[in-house]
Amino acid sequence: MDLPDLISAAVYTKVELLKQTFHTPHICLYVSGLKWRCTYDSAGNLLYEADHTTPPCLRLAAPGFKTDFEYGTDRENWIVMMKFDSLQYDPETRRFLLDHRGTMLPLPHMIELNETEVPALRKRFRTIAEYFASAIPKKICDAEIMTLGLLRRFLENEECSSIDTVEKFRIALDQDEQWKKTLDEHCHDLGIGRNTMRRAFCARYKISPGEYRTARRLQKINALFAESDLSIKEIAFAVGMKNVTHLNSLLRAHYGKTPSEL
Incomplete structure (x- = not known):
């Protein structure tokens, strides 16, 4: 520099x-x-x-x-x-x-x-x-x-505020269980670029935002299968999927099984 x-x-x-x-x-x-x-x-x-x-x-x-x-x-x-x-x-x-x-x-x-x-x-x-x-x-x-x-003073301030911003981003992902917004849209809401957020998120949680979001979706699916009487179609809609095919693909990719086999 x-x-x-x-x-x-x-x-x-x-x-x-x-x-x-x-x-x-x-x-x-x-x-x-x-x-x-x-x-x-x-x-x-x-x-x-x-x-x-x-x-x-x-x-x-x-x-x-x-x-x-x-x-x-x-x-x-x-x-x-x-x-x-x-x-x-x-x-x-x-x-x-x-x-x-x-x-x-x-x-x-x-x-x-x-x-x-x-x-x-x-x-x-x-x-x-x-x-x-x-x-x-x-x-x-x-x-x-x-x-x-x-400029170091600005950098120090951004490091402090980034911690809060990353946490707000994680909370926003948790609350958006139906995936109504994309990762880009969540970043835009917080006034930060996606690449910048990805680096900060990975540094703090040791997982990418996309991987974290998928993991949280799987947790929700497992909980609904175990604790509710919802149909497979209703579970798919509850986690923001447009149809059962998407749910089948996700579970097969991560567990090697379809919903009926779980």
């Missing part, structure tokens, strides 16, 4: 009412002074709305993002703009993707911060701005390394 090529790094403090389109990726630390803000991604999706009650946060933006905002007299937001091909935005999942040796690592577009986190991050952004302005090659290199380090 190459280092980001910095274009600018500065703090913004002036009162301002503006509509803006971004042409390069950037990382922003918002501290205070916002009156209101609406931000749209490159596909026109509304990513977030904010006002004076919004807590400090870190944000990522990509080329094509548009924002309307108004800041007041106590404005403080730091912005580092850069060229960085390893950082891309995926409008389908509304997440950023960091290319690490061919592996695409998902990053959230925004992280809310506790007040206690602000001083250290402000110091980091101030140092990046000072080093970039120095025009000294070593310091500029240090600034680029520190900018890359800021």
Whole structure:
């Protein structure tokens, strides 16, 4: 992974009412002074709305993002703009993707911060701005390394939120006993790509989502055979199969028997 090529790094403090389109990726630390803000991604999706009650946060933006905002007299937001091909935005999942040796690592577009986190991050952004302005090659290199380090905060946050997302995905599969939705549809509901979810699901449960779903369906079928008076056709419908033929095929593939032989 190459280092980001910095274009600018500065703090913004002036009162301002503006509509803006971004042409390069950037990382922003918002501290205070916002009156209101609406931000749209490159596909026109509304990513977030904010006002004076919004807590400090870190944000990522990509080329094509548009924002309307108004800041007041106590404005403080730091912005580092850069060229960085390893950082891309995926409008389908509304997440950023960091290319690490061919592996695409998902990053959230925004992280809310506790007040206690602000001083250290402000110091980091101030140092990046000072080093970039120095025009000294070593310091500029240090600034680029520190900018890359800021992305670690997004990566850490995504790892934490991915745990919750994976669990929500598993629960959604369990509740969808009739398979009314595909795996892609369940992933879309949670705002995450199927491949990203598959990797996270396999890492946590040591089984793929498709294999897990089939195993849960077999458990349900076995329970219905053992504990209910439903017909074979009714059992097939209860687990989301269109006809008995599909049920026969599933049981024969896994047990080598038809329903009547169980």
